[in-house]
Amino acid sequence: MNRKKNNLGVDGIDYTVIWLYGALVSIGILCVFMVEYKVGSNWISTFLGGKANYSKQLIFAGVCALLATFILLTDSKIFTAFANLSYVVGILLMLSTFVLGKNINGSKSWIPLVGGFNLQPAELCKIFTSLAIAKFISRQEVDFSKLKSQLIAGVIALTPAALSILQHELGLALVYLSLLIAMYREGLPAQFLIIGSCFGILALATLIVEIDTLTIALTILASLIIFLAYRQVRKKQRLITITAILSIWILCVGVQRYVVPYIFNNVLECYQSTRIYSMVGKDYDCSLNKKSNEKKTGKAARKPDDYNVRQSKIAIGSGGFFGRGFLKGTQTRGKYVPEQDTDFIFTSLGEAFGFVGCAVFLGLYLFFLFRIVRIAERQRSTFSRVYAYCVASILFFHIAVNVSMTISLFPIVGITLPLISYGGSSLLTFTVLIFIMLRLDADRQMVLR
Numbered sequence: 001m002n003r004k005k006n007n008l009g010v011d012g013i014d015y016t017v018i019w020l021y022g023a024l025v026s027i028g029i030l031c032v033f034m035v036e037y038k039v040g041s042n043w044i045s046t047f048l049g050g051k052a053n054y055s056k057q058l059i060f061a062g063v064c065a066l067l068a069t070f071i072l073l074t075d076s077k078i079f080t081a082f083a084n085l086s087y088v089v090g091i092l093l094m095l096s097t098f099v100l101g102k103n104i105n106g107s108k109s110w111i112p113l114v115g116g117f118n119l120q121p122a123e124l125c126k127i128f129t130s131l132a133i134a135k136f137i138s139r140q141e142v143d144f145s146k147l148k149s150q151l152i153a154g155v156i157a158l159t160p161a162a163l164s165i166l167q168h169e170l171g172l173a174l175v176y177l178s179l180l181i182a183m184y185r186e187g188l189p190a191q192f193l194i195i196g197s198c199f200g201i202l203a204l205a206t207l208i209v210e211i212d213t214l215t216i217a218l219t220i221l222a223s224l225i226i227f228l229a230y231r232q233v234r235k236k237q238r239l240i241t242i243t244a245i246l247s248i249w250i251l252c253v254g255v256q257r258y259v260v261p262y263i264f265n266n267v268l269e270c271y272q273s274t275r276i277y278s279m280v281g282k283d284y285d286c287s288l289n290k291k292s293n294e295k296k297t298g299k300a301a302r303k304p305d306d307y308n309v310r311q312s313k314i315a316i317g318s319g320g321f322f323g324r325g326f327l328k329g330t331q332t333r334g335k336y337v338p339e340q341d342t343d344f345i346f347t348s349l350g351e352a353f354g355f356v357g358c359a360v361f362l363g364l365y366l367f368f369l370f371r372i373v374r375i376a377e378r379q380r381s382t383f384s385r386v387y388a389y390c391v392a393s394i395l396f397f398h399i400a401v402n403v404s405m406t407i408s409l410f411p412i413v414g415i416t417l418p419l420i421s422y423g424g425s426s427l428l429t430f431t432v433l434i435f436i437m438l439r440l441d442a443d444r445q446m447v448l449r
Contacts, residue, residue, distance in 0.1 A: 028057065035332050079440065097121060130394070207277060218252050222248075264284070318330065376389045
Protein backbone atom coordinates (compact mmCIF):
# COMPACT_ATOMS: atom_id res chain seq x y z
CA MET A 1 0.00 0.00 0.00
CA ASN A 2 1.47 3.36 -1.00
CA ARG A 3 1.85 6.03 1.63
CA LYS A 4 0.19 9.33 0.88
CA LYS A 5 2.32 12.41 0.64
CA ASN A 6 1.91 15.06 3.29
CA ASN A 7 1.58 18.81 2.79
CA LEU A 8 5.32 19.23 2.28
CA GLY A 9 5.29 16.74 -0.56
CA VAL A 10 7.50 14.34 1.39
CA ASP A 11 6.15 11.02 2.60
CA GLY A 12 7.31 9.04 5.61
CA ILE A 13 8.00 11.97 7.97
CA ASP A 14 7.63 11.09 11.65
CA TYR A 15 5.28 13.82 12.87
CA THR A 16 5.42 12.55 16.44
CA VAL A 17 9.04 13.71 16.68
CA ILE A 18 8.13 17.06 15.11
CA TRP A 19 5.36 17.61 17.68
CA LEU A 20 7.73 16.65 20.51
CA TYR A 21 10.36 19.01 19.11
CA GLY A 22 7.83 21.85 18.94
CA ALA A 23 6.64 21.17 22.50
CA LEU A 24 10.18 21.23 23.89
CA VAL A 25 11.11 24.43 22.04
CA SER A 26 7.93 26.07 23.34
CA ILE A 27 8.76 24.96 26.89
CA GLY A 28 12.24 26.44 26.42
CA ILE A 29 10.87 29.83 25.40
CA LEU A 30 8.48 29.69 28.36
CA CYS A 31 11.36 28.93 30.75
CA VAL A 32 13.47 31.82 29.43
CA PHE A 33 10.41 34.06 29.76
CA MET A 34 9.91 33.02 33.39
CA VAL A 35 13.52 33.91 34.15
CA GLU A 36 13.74 37.20 32.23
CA TYR A 37 10.26 38.73 32.54
CA LYS A 38 10.03 41.92 34.61
CA VAL A 39 6.82 42.72 36.44
CA GLY A 40 4.97 45.67 34.94
CA SER A 41 6.50 45.45 31.48
CA ASN A 42 4.38 44.90 28.38
CA TRP A 43 5.24 41.30 27.59
CA ILE A 44 3.74 41.47 24.08
CA SER A 45 5.93 44.39 23.02
CA THR A 46 9.03 42.86 24.64
CA PHE A 47 8.34 39.56 22.89
CA LEU A 48 8.22 41.38 19.56
CA GLY A 49 11.00 43.83 20.37
CA GLY A 50 13.89 41.43 19.85
CA LYS A 51 15.87 42.76 22.83
CA ALA A 52 14.94 40.42 25.69
CA ASN A 53 16.42 36.92 25.69
CA TYR A 54 13.00 35.27 25.38
CA SER A 55 12.31 37.51 22.38
CA LYS A 56 15.61 36.50 20.80
CA GLN A 57 14.86 32.84 21.52
CA LEU A 58 11.54 33.23 19.71
CA ILE A 59 13.42 34.65 16.71
CA PHE A 60 15.89 31.76 16.88
CA ALA A 61 12.94 29.34 16.92
CA GLY A 62 11.44 31.00 13.83
CA VAL A 63 14.73 30.78 11.95
CA CYS A 64 15.09 27.13 13.00
CA ALA A 65 11.55 26.39 11.78
CA LEU A 66 12.44 27.73 8.32
CA LEU A 67 15.70 25.77 8.34
CA ALA A 68 13.89 22.60 9.41
CA THR A 69 11.42 22.97 6.52
CA PHE A 70 14.31 23.44 4.10
CA ILE A 71 16.03 20.29 5.41
CA LEU A 72 12.85 18.24 5.00
CA LEU A 73 12.62 19.38 1.36
CA THR A 74 16.27 18.51 0.67
CA ASP A 75 17.33 15.34 -1.12
CA SER A 76 18.62 12.99 1.59
CA LYS A 77 21.52 11.90 -0.64
CA ILE A 78 23.13 15.31 -0.17
CA PHE A 79 23.91 14.45 3.46
CA THR A 80 25.95 11.41 2.48
CA ALA A 81 27.62 13.23 -0.42
CA PHE A 82 28.88 16.12 1.72
CA ALA A 83 29.42 14.31 5.03
CA ASN A 84 33.22 14.26 4.84
CA LEU A 85 33.48 17.78 3.41
CA SER A 86 31.23 19.20 6.14
CA TYR A 87 33.44 17.54 8.77
CA VAL A 88 36.55 19.21 7.33
CA VAL A 89 34.74 22.56 7.26
CA GLY A 90 33.69 22.04 10.89
CA ILE A 91 37.27 21.34 11.99
CA LEU A 92 38.51 24.41 10.09
CA LEU A 93 35.85 26.55 11.78
CA MET A 94 36.97 25.27 15.17
CA LEU A 95 40.58 26.05 14.30
CA SER A 96 39.60 29.55 13.18
CA THR A 97 38.41 30.38 16.71
CA PHE A 98 42.05 30.47 17.84
CA VAL A 99 42.51 33.44 15.49
CA LEU A 100 39.05 35.04 15.21
CA GLY A 101 37.54 33.77 18.45
CA LYS A 102 35.82 35.92 21.04
CA ASN A 103 36.44 35.18 24.70
CA ILE A 104 33.17 34.52 26.54
CA ASN A 105 33.25 33.26 30.14
CA GLY A 106 36.87 32.19 29.79
CA SER A 107 36.26 30.17 26.61
CA LYS A 108 37.62 31.33 23.28
CA SER A 109 35.26 29.21 21.22
CA TRP A 110 32.93 31.84 19.75
CA ILE A 111 33.09 33.66 16.41
CA PRO A 112 31.37 37.09 16.50
CA LEU A 113 28.77 37.69 13.78
CA VAL A 114 26.76 40.71 12.67
CA GLY A 115 23.96 42.00 14.88
CA GLY A 116 25.67 41.03 18.12
CA PHE A 117 25.17 37.30 17.57
CA ASN A 118 27.93 34.75 18.16
CA LEU A 119 28.58 31.37 16.53
CA GLN A 120 30.11 28.46 18.41
CA PRO A 121 31.68 26.08 15.85
CA ALA A 122 32.12 23.33 18.45
CA GLU A 123 28.32 23.12 18.66
CA LEU A 124 27.84 22.87 14.89
CA CYS A 125 30.68 20.36 14.60
CA LYS A 126 28.52 17.84 16.49
CA ILE A 127 26.37 17.64 13.34
CA PHE A 128 29.33 17.27 11.02
CA THR A 129 31.04 14.68 13.24
CA SER A 130 27.87 12.58 13.42
CA LEU A 131 27.56 12.63 9.62
CA ALA A 132 31.26 11.78 9.17
CA ILE A 133 31.09 8.81 11.56
CA ALA A 134 27.93 7.54 9.86
CA LYS A 135 29.59 7.94 6.45
CA PHE A 136 32.73 6.06 7.51
CA ILE A 137 30.97 3.13 9.20
CA SER A 138 28.51 2.73 6.29
CA ARG A 139 31.26 2.34 3.67
CA GLN A 140 31.17 -1.11 2.05
CA GLU A 141 34.88 -1.76 2.58
CA VAL A 142 34.76 -0.92 6.30
CA ASP A 143 34.59 -3.85 8.71
CA PHE A 144 33.81 -2.21 12.04
CA SER A 145 34.63 -5.40 13.95
CA LYS A 146 38.32 -4.73 13.20
CA LEU A 147 40.47 -2.57 15.48
CA LYS A 148 41.71 -0.38 12.61
CA SER A 149 38.21 0.76 11.69
CA GLN A 150 37.33 1.36 15.35
CA LEU A 151 40.43 3.51 15.83
CA ILE A 152 39.66 5.60 12.73
CA ALA A 153 36.11 6.23 13.94
CA GLY A 154 37.56 7.12 17.34
CA VAL A 155 39.90 9.68 15.77
CA ILE A 156 36.96 11.24 13.89
CA ALA A 157 35.11 11.71 17.20
CA LEU A 158 38.10 12.72 19.34
CA THR A 159 39.60 15.36 17.03
CA PRO A 160 36.86 17.96 17.71
CA ALA A 161 36.93 16.86 21.37
CA ALA A 162 40.63 17.69 21.60
CA LEU A 163 40.06 21.09 19.96
CA SER A 164 37.23 21.77 22.43
CA ILE A 165 39.60 21.11 25.33
CA LEU A 166 42.08 23.59 23.85
CA GLN A 167 39.22 26.11 23.69
CA HIS A 168 38.53 25.49 27.41
CA GLU A 169 35.19 23.81 26.58
CA LEU A 170 35.46 20.65 28.67
CA GLY A 171 31.71 20.05 28.54
CA LEU A 172 31.54 20.02 24.75
CA ALA A 173 34.61 17.78 24.64
CA LEU A 174 32.78 15.23 26.79
CA VAL A 175 29.77 15.36 24.44
CA TYR A 176 31.86 13.93 21.61
CA LEU A 177 32.72 10.94 23.80
CA SER A 178 29.00 10.10 23.88
CA LEU A 179 29.32 9.08 20.22
CA LEU A 180 30.96 5.89 21.52
CA ILE A 181 27.40 4.75 22.34
CA ALA A 182 26.52 4.81 18.64
CA MET A 183 29.75 2.97 17.82
CA TYR A 184 28.93 0.36 20.46
CA ARG A 185 25.63 -0.34 18.66
CA GLU A 186 27.64 -0.99 15.49
CA GLY A 187 30.05 -3.46 17.08
CA LEU A 188 32.50 -1.55 19.27
CA PRO A 189 33.63 -4.09 21.91
CA ALA A 190 32.16 -3.63 25.36
CA GLN A 191 35.70 -3.78 26.77
CA PHE A 192 36.28 -0.17 25.68
CA LEU A 193 33.25 1.02 27.64
CA ILE A 194 34.18 -1.17 30.63
CA ILE A 195 37.75 0.15 30.68
CA GLY A 196 36.49 3.73 30.41
CA SER A 197 33.99 3.16 33.23
CA CYS A 198 36.69 1.58 35.43
CA PHE A 199 38.96 4.57 34.83
CA GLY A 200 36.13 6.90 35.85
CA ILE A 201 35.44 4.90 39.02
CA LEU A 202 39.16 4.81 39.87
CA ALA A 203 39.47 8.57 39.29
CA LEU A 204 36.46 9.20 41.56
CA ALA A 205 37.92 6.90 44.23
CA THR A 206 41.19 8.86 44.01
CA LEU A 207 39.30 12.04 44.90
CA ILE A 208 37.35 10.50 47.78
CA VAL A 209 39.98 8.24 49.40
CA GLU A 210 43.42 9.35 50.62
CA ILE A 211 46.04 8.34 48.05
CA ASP A 212 48.10 5.97 50.26
CA THR A 213 44.96 4.36 51.69
CA LEU A 214 43.67 3.67 48.17
CA THR A 215 47.02 2.16 47.18
CA ILE A 216 46.89 -0.20 50.18
CA ALA A 217 43.28 -1.12 49.36
CA LEU A 218 44.19 -1.92 45.75
CA THR A 219 47.16 -4.02 46.93
CA ILE A 220 45.00 -6.02 49.35
CA LEU A 221 42.37 -6.55 46.61
CA ALA A 222 45.04 -7.73 44.12
CA SER A 223 46.54 -10.10 46.74
CA LEU A 224 43.13 -11.60 47.48
CA ILE A 225 42.42 -12.14 43.77
CA ILE A 226 45.84 -13.78 43.29
CA PHE A 227 45.19 -16.09 46.28
CA LEU A 228 41.82 -17.17 44.91
CA ALA A 229 43.12 -17.53 41.37
CA TYR A 230 46.09 -19.63 42.50
CA ARG A 231 43.73 -22.20 43.95
CA GLN A 232 41.22 -22.20 41.09
CA VAL A 233 43.43 -21.93 37.99
CA ARG A 234 45.35 -24.85 36.55
CA LYS A 235 49.10 -25.02 37.13
CA LYS A 236 49.95 -24.27 33.48
CA GLN A 237 47.88 -21.07 33.54
CA ARG A 238 48.87 -19.80 36.98
CA LEU A 239 51.89 -17.80 35.86
CA ILE A 240 49.97 -16.07 33.06
CA THR A 241 47.02 -15.30 35.35
CA ILE A 242 49.18 -13.91 38.17
CA THR A 243 51.18 -11.82 35.69
CA ALA A 244 47.97 -10.37 34.27
CA ILE A 245 46.63 -9.51 37.75
CA LEU A 246 49.93 -7.87 38.75
CA SER A 247 49.94 -5.87 35.50
CA ILE A 248 46.42 -4.59 36.18
CA TRP A 249 47.44 -3.74 39.77
CA ILE A 250 50.48 -1.76 38.57
CA LEU A 251 48.30 0.06 36.02
CA CYS A 252 45.64 0.96 38.62
CA VAL A 253 48.19 2.17 41.16
CA GLY A 254 49.95 4.18 38.45
CA VAL A 255 46.66 5.78 37.38
CA GLN A 256 45.62 6.78 40.91
CA ARG A 257 49.04 8.01 42.03
CA TYR A 258 50.30 9.70 38.86
CA VAL A 259 47.80 9.93 35.96
CA VAL A 260 44.81 11.39 37.86
CA PRO A 261 46.88 14.01 39.76
CA TYR A 262 48.60 14.97 36.50
CA ILE A 263 45.25 15.54 34.78
CA PHE A 264 43.95 17.74 37.62
CA ASN A 265 47.18 19.71 38.03
CA ASN A 266 48.36 20.03 34.41
CA VAL A 267 45.48 19.46 31.98
CA LEU A 268 42.43 20.97 33.70
CA GLU A 269 42.09 24.61 34.68
CA CYS A 270 42.05 25.47 38.37
CA TYR A 271 38.31 26.22 38.37
CA GLN A 272 37.55 22.95 36.57
CA SER A 273 39.50 20.89 39.10
CA THR A 274 37.86 22.80 41.96
CA ARG A 275 34.37 22.10 40.63
CA ILE A 276 35.06 18.37 40.34
CA TYR A 277 36.53 18.22 43.84
CA SER A 278 33.59 20.17 45.28
CA MET A 279 31.21 17.57 43.82
CA VAL A 280 32.62 15.02 46.30
CA GLY A 281 32.85 17.54 49.14
CA LYS A 282 36.61 18.12 48.90
CA ASP A 283 38.72 21.27 48.45
CA TYR A 284 41.28 21.52 45.67
CA ASP A 285 44.58 23.33 46.24
CA CYS A 286 44.96 25.69 43.27
CA SER A 287 48.64 26.21 44.08
CA LEU A 288 49.24 22.73 42.62
CA ASN A 289 47.65 23.70 39.30
CA LYS A 290 50.15 24.63 36.58
CA LYS A 291 47.50 26.77 34.82
CA SER A 292 46.56 28.66 37.95
CA ASN A 293 46.76 32.47 37.96
CA GLU A 294 49.02 32.13 40.95
CA LYS A 295 51.75 30.80 38.66
CA LYS A 296 51.38 33.76 36.30
CA THR A 297 50.77 36.69 38.62
CA GLY A 298 52.25 35.57 41.92
CA LYS A 299 48.90 36.23 43.60
CA ALA A 300 46.79 33.60 45.27
CA ALA A 301 44.35 32.10 42.79
CA ARG A 302 40.71 32.75 43.51
CA LYS A 303 39.04 29.41 43.99
CA PRO A 304 35.48 29.28 42.72
CA ASP A 305 32.99 28.01 45.26
CA ASP A 306 29.86 25.95 44.79
CA TYR A 307 27.56 28.98 44.83
CA ASN A 308 25.94 28.09 41.49
CA VAL A 309 25.02 24.58 42.57
CA ARG A 310 23.86 25.62 46.03
CA GLN A 311 21.53 28.24 44.58
CA SER A 312 20.32 25.77 41.97
CA LYS A 313 19.46 23.18 44.61
CA ILE A 314 17.71 25.82 46.73
CA ALA A 315 15.62 26.90 43.73
CA ILE A 316 14.62 23.35 42.75
CA GLY A 317 13.97 22.38 46.37
CA SER A 318 11.79 25.45 46.98
CA GLY A 319 9.42 24.20 44.27
CA GLY A 320 8.33 21.32 46.47
CA PHE A 321 5.97 18.72 45.05
CA PHE A 322 3.67 20.87 42.93
CA GLY A 323 5.80 24.01 42.48
CA ARG A 324 5.32 27.67 43.33
CA GLY A 325 3.45 28.41 40.11
CA PHE A 326 4.07 30.26 36.88
CA LEU A 327 6.09 33.51 37.41
CA LYS A 328 6.00 33.00 41.19
CA GLY A 329 9.51 31.61 41.75
CA THR A 330 11.55 33.68 44.21
CA GLN A 331 14.97 32.23 43.42
CA THR A 332 14.95 32.26 39.63
CA ARG A 333 12.91 35.48 39.41
CA GLY A 334 15.27 37.12 41.93
CA LYS A 335 18.33 36.31 39.80
CA TYR A 336 19.91 34.26 42.60
CA VAL A 337 20.84 31.42 40.25
CA PRO A 338 23.74 32.30 37.89
CA GLU A 339 23.41 31.34 34.20
CA GLN A 340 19.76 30.49 34.88
CA ASP A 341 18.63 30.94 31.28
CA THR A 342 21.38 28.70 29.84
CA ASP A 343 23.18 26.02 31.87
CA PHE A 344 20.79 26.19 34.85
CA ILE A 345 17.49 26.63 32.99
CA PHE A 346 16.18 23.45 34.62
CA THR A 347 15.94 25.33 37.93
CA SER A 348 13.14 27.52 36.58
CA LEU A 349 11.07 24.42 35.82
CA GLY A 350 11.83 22.89 39.21
CA GLU A 351 10.84 26.00 41.15
CA ALA A 352 7.74 26.86 39.12
CA PHE A 353 6.26 23.39 38.64
CA GLY A 354 7.91 21.29 41.35
CA PHE A 355 8.60 17.56 41.36
CA VAL A 356 5.48 16.76 39.33
CA GLY A 357 6.36 19.25 36.59
CA CYS A 358 9.97 18.00 36.42
CA ALA A 359 8.77 14.39 36.22
CA VAL A 360 6.41 15.19 33.35
CA PHE A 361 9.11 17.19 31.59
CA LEU A 362 11.72 14.42 31.91
CA GLY A 363 9.09 11.92 30.79
CA LEU A 364 8.65 13.99 27.63
CA TYR A 365 12.39 13.83 27.04
CA LEU A 366 12.41 10.08 27.65
CA PHE A 367 9.62 9.51 25.14
CA PHE A 368 11.55 11.71 22.67
CA LEU A 369 14.68 9.55 23.07
CA PHE A 370 12.75 6.28 22.75
CA ARG A 371 11.16 7.58 19.55
CA ILE A 372 14.58 8.40 18.10
CA VAL A 373 15.90 4.93 18.99
CA ARG A 374 12.85 3.43 17.30
CA ILE A 375 13.60 5.50 14.21
CA ALA A 376 17.21 4.27 14.28
CA GLU A 377 16.23 0.62 14.47
CA ARG A 378 13.85 0.74 11.51
CA GLN A 379 16.46 2.00 9.05
CA ARG A 380 17.63 -0.17 6.17
CA SER A 381 20.66 2.02 5.62
CA THR A 382 23.64 1.74 7.97
CA PHE A 383 24.34 5.44 7.41
CA SER A 384 20.88 6.46 8.61
CA ARG A 385 20.96 4.09 11.59
CA VAL A 386 24.38 5.23 12.81
CA TYR A 387 23.44 8.88 12.40
CA ALA A 388 20.17 8.43 14.33
CA TYR A 389 22.06 6.75 17.17
CA CYS A 390 24.56 9.62 17.17
CA VAL A 391 21.64 12.03 17.61
CA ALA A 392 20.19 9.93 20.45
CA SER A 393 23.60 9.68 22.16
CA ILE A 394 24.24 13.43 22.01
CA LEU A 395 20.74 14.27 23.30
CA PHE A 396 20.94 11.71 26.10
CA PHE A 397 24.34 12.97 27.26
CA HIS A 398 23.21 16.61 27.25
CA ILE A 399 20.03 15.84 29.20
CA ALA A 400 21.67 13.54 31.75
CA VAL A 401 24.64 15.81 32.44
CA ASN A 402 22.70 19.08 32.53
CA VAL A 403 20.05 17.82 34.95
CA SER A 404 22.68 16.07 37.10
CA MET A 405 24.74 19.26 37.10
CA THR A 406 21.89 21.34 38.54
CA ILE A 407 21.37 18.94 41.47
CA SER A 408 25.09 18.45 42.23
CA LEU A 409 25.41 14.92 40.83
CA PHE A 410 27.88 16.06 38.16
CA PRO A 411 30.45 18.89 38.11
CA ILE A 412 29.59 22.12 36.30
CA VAL A 413 30.92 21.71 32.76
CA GLY A 414 28.78 24.11 30.74
CA ILE A 415 26.35 21.68 29.10
CA THR A 416 23.08 23.12 27.77
CA LEU A 417 19.65 21.51 28.09
CA PRO A 418 18.60 20.50 24.53
CA LEU A 419 15.98 22.79 22.94
CA ILE A 420 15.37 24.46 26.31
CA SER A 421 18.46 26.54 27.15
CA TYR A 422 18.76 30.02 25.69
CA GLY A 423 21.14 30.35 22.75
CA GLY A 424 20.99 30.38 18.99
CA SER A 425 23.95 28.06 18.37
CA SER A 426 22.55 25.37 20.67
CA LEU A 427 19.01 25.53 19.27
CA LEU A 428 20.28 25.60 15.70
CA THR A 429 22.54 22.59 16.29
CA PHE A 430 19.84 20.40 17.82
CA THR A 431 17.32 21.46 15.17
CA VAL A 432 19.63 20.48 12.32
CA LEU A 433 20.61 17.23 14.08
CA ILE A 434 16.99 16.19 14.56
CA PHE A 435 15.62 17.22 11.16
CA ILE A 436 18.43 15.63 9.17
CA MET A 437 17.52 12.43 11.02
CA LEU A 438 13.85 12.91 10.09
CA ARG A 439 14.77 13.52 6.46
CA LEU A 440 16.86 10.35 6.36
CA ASP A 441 14.03 8.46 8.07
CA ALA A 442 11.59 9.62 5.38
CA ASP A 443 13.77 7.70 2.91
CA ARG A 444 14.33 4.73 5.21
CA GLN A 445 13.56 2.25 2.42
CA MET A 446 16.61 3.52 0.53
CA VAL A 447 20.16 2.27 1.18
CA LEU A 448 22.34 5.37 1.55
CA ARG A 449 26.15 5.29 1.60
